Amino acid sequence: MITDKIEDYFTEAETEKAFQIAKRKQLPVLVDFWAPGCKGCKKMEITTYQNSEILSYVDQNFVFVKYDITNTSVAKITSSPILWTPTFIVFANDGSEVRKITGYLSDLQFEAEMEMGRALAFLRKAQPQKALNILENLINSSVNTIFLPEALYWAGVATYFLNKRNAESLVPYWEKLIANYSESIWAERADCLNITL
Template sequence: MRLQLTLLLGVTLVTLASYTSLENVPQNQIDFYQGSYDDFLREAKKLKKPILLDFWASWCGPCKKLENETFSNPSLVSFLNTNYMVYKVDIDSFDGMAIADRFSVDVYPTLVLLDAKTKYVGRYRGFFPADYLKNELERAKSQKGKHFIAPKINTTASL
């Protein structure tokens, strides 16, 4: 009897300790997807949400400005968390470099938009104020994408 009571008390305490109310989740931050890029794409397709890829680097000044000024705007944060799946692509990682190559990203920051079927819609290069970016993303939210065709790179060197 005493063992059952101790076990019940332990389970109850663990359950209460692991409970997180919605009030504790920060509502002033963008909900960037934390898993792998492939898992992210599967989740976005499942939820049928358009995608925003944020290509950034730790050494990039405009990337930091975008993060600190634009991505901290409460109106934009709410809009993105409601309407988009957002993924940060660190171009200094091997996976990030491969994704950047896939979309021919060569300017940082770059935001790439994909539709809910992961087809290419468009891109924004550089820093943008929150209100401007929100208006652009509202317009682009329902656009249908197309397959992205990366520009061909001439690999033959002329002598």
């Protein structure tokens, strides 16, 4: 298994197989779009992907594809445009794109971004309890505070679906979001609690 370097992954030529395995294992797919000569990609290889905890995390929670965007001999994967590398896209196992992040990610950023992607993949697959569990872990973590506003937003959404689309169920998360992170874009997006339908 993965120990001290990234070696357990699919390539751009194996994406169809990766999605088949993801569907069977009920896991999201993480695609790392990279290119030779990309400094951010190289930094991922010599820093983040050298962390055995990160590698174990990826192995346990995703089907992982390292996709060389310069390889023109394979069919292109269906995704939103890749403008810069590295770009990481988390797909639900049905192939729907749920999160896209561009640029080098440190260990902490990488894990937090991927956890958010996992949560969104589970929401996409109508598994709000699994999504909420991931989001609650992010909310309760003191390490990834930058992700708290977004985690609170999506936790409200997950709770909404858990409670048969009851809008009142998202109020505790969104009130906390608006009260504690009023300057965030997530608070602005959640600022609809007083709208009457």
